[in-house]
Amino acid sequence: xxxxxxxxxxxxxxxxxxxxxxxxxxxxxxxxxxxxxxxxxxxxxxxxxxxxxxxxxxxxxxxxxxxxxxxxxxxxxxxxxxxxxxxxxxxxxxxxxxxxxxxxxxxxxxxxxxxxxxxxxxxxxxxxxxxxxxxxxxxxxxxxxxxxxxxxxxxxxxxxxxxxxxxxxxxxxxxxxxxxxxxxxxxxxxxxxxxxxxxxxxxxxxxxxxxxxxxxxxxxxxxxxxxxxxxxxxxxxxxxxxxxxxxxxxxxxxxxxxxxxxxxxxxxxxxxxxxxxxxxxxxxxxxxxxxxxxxxxxxxxxxxxxxxxxxxxxxxxxxxxxxxxxxxxxxxxxxxxxxxxxxxxxxxxxxxxxxxxxxxxxxxxxxxxxxxxxxxxxxxxxxxxxxxxxxxxxxxxxxxxxxxxxxxxxxxxxxxxxxxxxxxxxxxxxxxxxxxxxxxxxxxxxxxxxxxxxxxxxxxxxxxxxxxxxxx
Amino acid sequence: xxxxxxxxxxxxxxxxxxxxxxxxxxxxxxxxxxxxxxxxxxxxxxxxxxxxxxxxxx
Numbered sequence: 059x060x061x062x063x064x065x066x067x068x069x070x071x072x073x074x075x076x077x078x079x080x081x082x083x084x085x086x087x088x089x090x091x092x093x094x095x096x097x098x099x100x101x102x103x104x105x106x107x108x109x110x111x112x113x114x115x116x117x118x119x120x121x122x123x124x125x126x127x128x129x130x131x132x133x134x135x136x137x138x139x140x141x142x143x144x145x146x147x148x149x150x151x152x153x154x155x156x157x158x159x160x161x162x163x164x165x166x167x168x169x170x171x172x173x174x175x176x177x178x179x180x181x182x183x184x185x186x187x188x189x190x191x192x193x194x195x196x197x198x199x200x201x202x203x204x205x206x207x208x209x210x211x212x213x214x215x216x217x218x219x220x221x222x223x224x225x226x227x228x229x230x231x232x233x234x235x236x237x238x239x240x241x242x243x244x245x246x247x248x249x250x251x252x253x254x255x256x257x258x259x260x261x262x263x264x265x266x267x268x269x270x271x272x273x274x275x276x277x278x279x280x281x282x283x284x285x286x287x288x289x290x291x292x293x294x295x296x297x298x299x300x301x302x303x304x305x306x307x308x309x310x311x312x313x314x315x316x317x318x319x320x321x322x323x324x325x326x327x328x329x330x331x332x333x334x335x336x337x338x339x340x341x342x343x344x345x346x347x348x349x350x351x352x353x354x355x356x357x358x359x360x361x362x363x364x365x366x367x368x369x370x371x372x373x374x375x376x377x378x379x380x381x382x383x384x385x386x387x388x389x390x391x392x393x394x395x396x397x398x399x400x401x402x403x404x405x406x407x408x409x410x411x412x413x414x415x416x417x418x419x420x421x422x423x424x425x426x427x428x429x430x431x432x433x434x435x436x437x438x439x440x441x442x443x444x445x446x447x448x449x450x451x452x453x454x455x456x457x458x459x460x461x462x463x464x465x466x467x468x469x470x471x472x473x474x475x476x477x478x479x480x481x482x483x484x485x486x487x488x489x490x491x492x493x494x495x496x497x498x499x500x501x502x503x504x505x506x507x508x509x510x511x512x513x514x515x516x517x518x519x520x521x522x523x524x525x526x527x528x529x530x
Numbered sequence: 531x532x533x534x535x536x537x538x539x540x541x542x543x544x545x546x547x548x549x550x551x552x553x554x555x556x557x558x559x560x561x562x563x564x565x566x567x568x569x570x571x572x573x574x575x576x577x578x579x580x581x582x583x584x585x586x587x588x
Contacts, residue, residue: 403558417579420579
């Protein structure tokens with residue numbers, strides 16, 4: 059097994075630029091690993107090996123010629139299979155779009171290619187991104203690499219992105235996040251992922267789940283790699299009217315390792331109070347560790363957040379139904395049973411209920427903004443639980459039995475409603491050896507501080523460097 | 531709020547152009563009920579609160 063498959067994107071880019079390794083070697087190493095492992099892990103729906111090798115050879119030639127190189131020159135990555143790719147199948151994890159090849163790339167795909175990144179292929183996901191477990195009845199459910207014997211969920215909907223990066227099958231990937239779909243698989247697979255502020259990154263050419271709650275972002279093995287990818291993706295896009303013209307800061311330069319003087323709010327009610335004991339202890343320990351680096355930590359309660367599940371339903375369900383309405387009437391049998399049923403529920407939300415959800419969002423956003431007026435970031439567990447086995451629908455938290463789905467998205471979806479940037483970083487392992495994640499939530503368009511805190515924490519811990527048993 | 535039944539849900543579904551059989555309607559019913567109850571439990575939102583718009587001109 060090549061160490062190239064465990065080398066960070068940041069280091070790979072530097073090694074390519076310094077002519078220490080060829081992009082062809084890097085791509086070949088990853089394609090070899092896909093062949094060796096992905097039969098079981100099922101992280102890819104489509105592997106674009108020939109195209110990746112051709113791009114790698116062109117990238118090698120550019121290095122040899124002394125051409126100016128982009129920040130990701132020669133570095134491979136994977137794309138969740140809802141990013142449109144010109145001439146390459148984009149299934150959305152569905153049977154309905156099984157043979158659809160778009161005629162243009164998503165904006166972020168174009169931007170990453172312009173930065174020199176090389177796509178290895180399209181990654182598995184929960185069908186049409188509508189599920190936090192990351193299940194898929196059409197292409198197989200990805201296997202969480204952190205348990206070699208029991209088939210556990212990766213978290214979703216970006217389950218293939220989580221599995222592939224955790225297994226060293228690609229060094230970084232694009233996910234998308236409507237209720238937690240970047241942060242959940244990042245947490246359950248031991249990765250770092252960031253959902254940027256709504257409007258920071260273009261959604262043009264990305265299959266929607268719910269337009270007003272969808273966010274796109276990177277999933278990597280470190281905060282530094284997320285900074286590298288995000289910098290290449292972010293910024294105004296005339297193809298997406300919701301993108302901001304605010305300038306994109308230098309995220310890598312923001313990673314100073316310093317948190318001295320930073321004010322951190324630890325979210326207590328609804329978050330820490332309803333997390334599993336190990337998740338709570340891990341996040342509290344992380345807060346202590348950051349306090350030891352000079353940050354100040356105080357407990358914070360958000361009153362409106364208890365209404366977030368209902369508001370999320372009121373907004374997400376009808377938006378998703380609106381996108382799928384025609385297919386639900388003509389091709390319903392082609393959906394997986396869980397997604398078909400979930401989509402149909404959206405038909406019964408009234409216009410007044412939808413707007414009630416949107417109005418609740420205003421209150422929730424104002425409450426989070428008020429908390430962040432006095433604090434630099436908020437912190438909370440990413441999930442209440444670790445990765446359960448595929449098919450398990452309930453889980454114990456303390457003395458309560460709760461649904462797996464609700465436990466997965468409880469802590470993440472409030473920030474899809476508010477649009478604040480939120481990252482998940484590894485913060486420990488359960489007694490079963492499964493990863494746990496911690497959320498860091500920042501002010502609108504302040505991804506730099508979110509990433510700075512995640513990176514500073516990663517400089518004093520080694521959770522993010524550990525390798526799963528399935529991929530050792 | 532009036533409690534939904536399979537028959538009333540069928541009427542609502544047909545109004546949307548969805549033809550669902552009894553098994554599908556029975557399966558959907560508790561999910562739709564739970565969603566409606568959750569939204570109702572949000573209570574009254576002050577009249578001055580406008581719907582959130584993430585659409586920015588920045």
